[in-house]
Amino acid sequence: MSFSWRTALRPSGLWSRAGPKSLRPRYSLVSDLTTGHRHVTGSSRLLNTKMASNGPQVAWSKSDIVTFPGKDRKDLEIPLNFGLFFLRENCQCPKCIHPDTMQRISNTFSIPQNVKIESIEHSDNMVKIKWSDNHTGLYSYDWLRAHSQDLSSVEGTKSVPYPQSALQSPRHFTPVVDSDQSPRVKYDDVMSDDKSLQIWLSHIWDEGFCFVDDVPINPEATQSLIERIAFIRNTHYGGFWDFTADLTFKDTAYTNEFLGAHTDNTYFTDPARLQLFHLLSHTEGSGGENLLIDGFAAATQLLLESPEHYAQLVKHRHPWHASGNEDTCIQPSAMAPVFSIHPDLNKMYQIRWNNYDRAPKTNWSASEQTEWHRAARHYNEILQTREVWTKLQPGSALIFDNWRMLHGRSEFTGKRRMCGGYVNNDDYISRLRLLKFGRKEVLDNLGNVGDNPQNPYWFI
Numbered sequence: 001m002s003f004s005w006r007t008a009l010r011p012s013g014l015w016s017r018a019g020p021k022s023l024r025p026r027y028s029l030v031s032d033l034t035t036g037h038r039h040v041t042g043s044s045r046l047l048n049t050k051m052a053s054n055g056p057q058v059a060w061s062k063s064d065i066v067t068f069p070g071k072d073r074k075d076l077e078i079p080l081n082f083g084l085f086f087l088r089e090n091c092q093c094p095k096c097i098h099p100d101t102m103q104r105i106s107n108t109f110s111i112p113q114n115v116k117i118e119s120i121e122h123s124d125n126m127v128k129i130k131w132s133d134n135h136t137g138l139y140s141y142d143w144l145r146a147h148s149q150d151l152s153s154v155e156g157t158k159s160v161p162y163p164q165s166a167l168q169s170p171r172h173f174t175p176v177v178d179s180d181q182s183p184r185v186k187y188d189d190v191m192s193d194d195k196s197l198q199i200w201l202s203h204i205w206d207e208g209f210c211f212v213d214d215v216p217i218n219p220e221a222t223q224s225l226i227e228r229i230a231f232i233r234n235t236h237y238g239g240f241w242d243f244t245a246d247l248t249f250k251d252t253a254y255t256n257e258f259l260g261a262h263t264d265n266t267y268f269t270d271p272a273r274l275q276l277f278h279l280l281s282h283t284e285g286s287g288g289e290n291l292l293i294d295g296f297a298a299a300t301q302l303l304l305e306s307p308e309h310y311a312q313l314v315k316h317r318h319p320w321h322a323s324g325n326e327d328t329c330i331q332p333s334a335m336a337p338v339f340s341i342h343p344d345l346n347k348m349y350q351i352r353w354n355n356y357d358r359a360p361k362t363n364w365s366a367s368e369q370t371e372w373h374r375a376a377r378h379y380n381e382i383l384q385t386r387e388v389w390t391k392l393q394p395g396s397a398l399i400f401d402n403w404r405m406l407h408g409r410s411e412f413t414g415k416r417r418m419c420g421g422y423v424n425n426d427d428y429i430s431r432l433r434l435l436k437f438g439r440k441e442v443l444d445n446l447g448n449v450g451d452n453p454q455n456p457y458w459f460i
């Protein structure tokens with residue numbers, strides 16, 4: 001069953017989405033803000049100031065910083081400092097933070113880099129900010145206190161341009177693929193002999209993804225296919241998944257909404273390396289196409305176009321999170337950057353890119369925020385030029401490297417049933433090295449950091 005790789009009509013803006021009506025905000029905070037309005041000028045006056053005769057005044061904001069007095073938990077007055085773009089991008093209103101999944105659902109890259117505050121209004125526990133891009137931002141004082149940045153102490157340092165020598169060693173970049181070029185294997189071959197299994201894993205490593213054709217259209221065969229590589233990675237979504245748009249888990253994947261280009265598991269210390277999708281059925285509706293982008297190829301283009309922007313995405317580490325389910329708030333043990341460079345082989349080996357799950361970072365200066373967002377916007381623009389869309393078909397599974405490839409999904413209607421699973425990095429790489437080199441060669445090179453494809457360790 002052949003695929004028709006095609007460039008779908010680009011959704012209006014990568015992060016544009018139209019959530020189903022049921023997910024519209026369940027509450028509006030504006031009514032809470034109509035009583036006892038308070039505002040603050042740039043002075044150190046207490047919060048209980050009355051509305052000045054000329055209406056609410058903006059707290060002072062120098063260039064890209066805004067500060068307004070708040071109160072700490074002991075009710076003592078403290079300054080609350082924020083990078084302007086940081087504050088706008090991290091609006092906590094239900095149009096920006098999904099009320100069910102707690103994920104960012106606003107489109108960071110549609111917010112003007114030079115967005116400004118037009119007015120600020122305070123109530124007991126909330127701040128309402130009218131932004132120059134016509135968005136009304138809502139912030140609780142608890143959130144503001146927790147994210148106020150000591151901007152003076154983390155002075156921005158211009159990132160050193162990244163050396164061109166860090167360019168990825170030769171690897172098939174898949175800027176655009178069509179059905180003739182897509183790497184494909186056959187289910188029966190992969191299931192029956194190790195040589196075909198090795199070819200399959202080599203396609204994934206070398207090109208970032210691979211199709212498996214003639215897969216029996218059921219979850220059992222799909223699970224067996226994944227387990228041909230290694231045991232399935234268990235997460236808070238379970239092990240093998242068989243899902244539809246029913247919010248079984250509070251994550252936008254379990255909706256019929258548009259999902260912009262992202263990598264999964266940015267919130268885990270150890271994100272799953274492989275992800276396999278097998279569409280079992282899609283009836284009474286349309287849409288639901290899948291997006292693939294070679295994140296390494298896009299990163300190399302960024303490095304060539306702007307070593308400084310590349311360096312920003314290497315340098316700044318972010319808190320990520322998965323907090324949709326009531327009993328879950330998962331974050332990596334240490335904050336992690338968008339681009340991770342291997343400490344021994346000095347080449348990119350992992351991308352974390354997920355605007356929904358990137359949490360607000362506070363330990364950086366206003367200028368560092370501005371620089372990082374410029375770089376992220378640049379990378380996002382490159383990604384948009386490299387989008388490749390396909391409509392998965394039952395019987396053909398798609399597996400891809402979640403540390404390299406970004407994926408997404410167009411919104412859809414009707415009943416759509418998808419199954420699949422994750423595989424850990426270490427289990428996949430172990431399987432790949434042993435199949436390619438044999439046990440003795442692998443054991444002889446456990447610590448060999450030679451930068452060449454004859455070295456099993458080189459396959460990270």
Ligand SMILES: C[N+](C)(C)CCCC[C@H](N)C(=O)O
Pocket residue numbers: 237241243251252253254262263264265266354357
């Ligand atoms: C388990 N399944 C793949 C169906 C959904 C997983 C949700 C992934 C999450 N949005 C993330 O970006 O990590």
Ligand SMILES: O=C(O)CCC(=O)C(=O)O
Pocket residue numbers: 253259264277290407408409418
């Ligand atoms: O529903 C799909 O096709 C993909 C969902 C997705 O992107 C994800 O689960 O991360």
